[in-house]
Amino acid sequence: MKKSKHYACLPLLGLAVSFLIAGCAAKDAAIPESKNWYKGNLHTHSYWSDGDEFPEVIMRWYKENGYQFVALSDHNIFQEGEKWVNIRQDSMYRNAFQNYLKDYGDSWVSYEENGDTLRVKLKTFAEYAPLYEEAERFLLLPAEEISAGYEGKPLHLNATNLDQLIQPREGGSVVEVLQNNINAVLEQRKESGKPMIVHINHPNFRWAITLEDMIRLKGERFFEVYNGHPAVNNLGDSTRIGYEEMWDFINIAYLEKGQPLLFGLATDDSHSYHEQSSKLANSGRGWVVVKAGELTAGALIEALEMGDFYASTGVELEEVHFADNQLEVRAKPKAGVSYTLEFIGCNTGEKETRVLKTVRGNAATFELEEDLLFVRCKITSSEAQVNPVENMPYQLAWTQPVRPSDSEKEKP
Template identity: 80%
Template sequence: MKTKFGGCRLSSLTWGFLLIFAGCSPQQSTRLISENNWYKGNLHTHSYWSDGDEFPEVIMKWYKDNGYQFVALSDHNIFQEGEKWVSIRQDSMYRNAFQNYLNEYSDSWVIYEKEGEELRVKLKTFDEYAPLYEEKEQFIMLPAEEISAGYEGKPLHLNATNIDQLIQPREGGSVVEVLQNNINAVLEQRQESGKPMMVHINHPNFRWAITLEDMIRLKGERFFEVYNGHPAVNNLGDSARLGYEEMWDFINIAYLEKGQPLLFGLATDDSHSYHEQSSKLANAGRGWVVVRAEELTPGALIGSLEKGDFYASTGVELEDVRYADNLLSIRAKPKDGVTYTLQFIGCKTGEKETTILKTVSGNEGEFEVGEDFLFVRCKIISSEAQENPVENMNNQQAWTQPVRPGGEPLGN
């Protein structure tokens, strides 16, 4: 998906004077002044390089064929470089998948060894497979790693995106210290390399490893997963523990009280399983981000992500998100037979929790973010079912990023 929008709120008369002065048509002027692109991408997925069950080339082809413009293949504590061989399970499903891989890419590409029932395949490196699919303004890959550390048996995972080199997990004396040390490792590499780079916290509720209190104590963290498509990560929490959306709001209330920047919410696949579709498996195509950027490059994408100029989705497609002069405006793409509910959610200064400030039935709505608000965001709920959902999260949803009164304009 790649859609384009103009960004002006000028009257037609004002436009006329501008066009006469500029000597171009209205269509040309819109492109020259304010056109940006929406790029769809997944920032968390796995392959045979760690605990996924498919070759990276096949995974990248699936994402490109299914309308994604960027992907971060983020295997655990490894980057796709050097030599690595994988044994293919004897199950007919995996052997048939290997044969399909061989047929698609040919003997000249696939290096493998077969001895009796044993089948081993040499994996292609990032530098080998990325050029197969990268295409200017159509598809890019972001070199990535899931830094997988732990503390007292708790899995503490962070994704580092657009990395320059592999980051070895750092240890620490507590959950917070381990997370902070690894956040710092990414930020240090970014500083040293001069390369645009981002880090985000993965699935805090996976084995209930990371609490709200842990998240609040972090410094330099700008992103976390408000939705993760793995069936074991407890997106919705339970009777005693917060789900990710509630956690997100409490974190931002605490961050703003401490003078820290807002935390932004990502939706990701965390896909591992590519041969069977099931609510009990970590499949592709469940969660993604859609980023508005000037061009499809790592620097432009990360710059827009850090501005909050993106939305997270499990299926809802937005035609526009704008924020200017304290007015947050949302428009979902109309679809026959589909209805939308827009919930504007926020927190006023001095309050300790968010509330639903306004509900709109329809595909578009707006909310004025007064000076008495800490932040406001919008959740868009569709009547359309999500394909292959997890945790009974059956309806397609999208989340815009929180905005503050007087904050930086979006989409203008």
């Protein structure tokens, strides 16, 4: 199928990598691996809520640009039932509709014109998913952005691979609202027997969720260490911390309480598909690369919960290997591109992390001493990110935090 004309080309993240990653309890690095790496985005929007493109066009873009899985997570809605949208009169949107009509045909597109009004019937998940799903090549995950609030604060969580739509639950505080909705996902997972995950979206969006709020949550295993929306304050401001610093403080607190480590995701949170701008929520800014035995929802979610993935805004890793308290990281060499690898962590009993080791080069190894609480690696490239947001011009990647291998009790 022909590629839509209104998309700017973005660099692909090659997925043919000879990549090895192990969980915290890995003992034998010589055991042959039979898993694959899959690139995906877990936060995306369409005309079904506040995005500005048809879901099948969005899925086509992701498939053509090297992704293997996508969760289309519209606000408080599944892509099911009948829904019509009015297409704005702006020529950009009307021209995009004409492209849509040309590419998919009158037999696929249902629309009505009445004077200046143009209404289009949206395709459901059941209708558009078969267009693109292929075994071991592309998978669509049913998802929802559960969009609740408290006293005007937007409290959003993404639920991936849901069985049924979850109506936002209320509560008497920010923490209570978040916890009630986390519990709703965990309850559905238990009752259905279907693998699913929930993650906290963009805590600093309108400064809705504080570090203290996050620390008080139970059962949450994921949050967005990077979100590609231009209004979510990834870096914080002069008085409030950014997501990466928040991540470390949360994990120190979680481990002190005996809770599992929190893992960091990178996502697009894409809404705008017709213009490329640092002021718009475009596709191609953030993703995860997951190591799993097969491209199925169950295998992906199992790998995510084991921390067998990395988050990226452009950096491609060739190796992340943790065994025998040795964390090895290697970025894919690129001509004219340099890398800085920072191993970040702290010792048991410390209240904040620090950079434990810095290596300028594409590969490094870090040995975890027994008194180390956890360590993770941040990889910064000299290569500019395409269409960046905030003051984040360079491509980045983050490995997930790991603990000394004798701490299996913390492993999920």
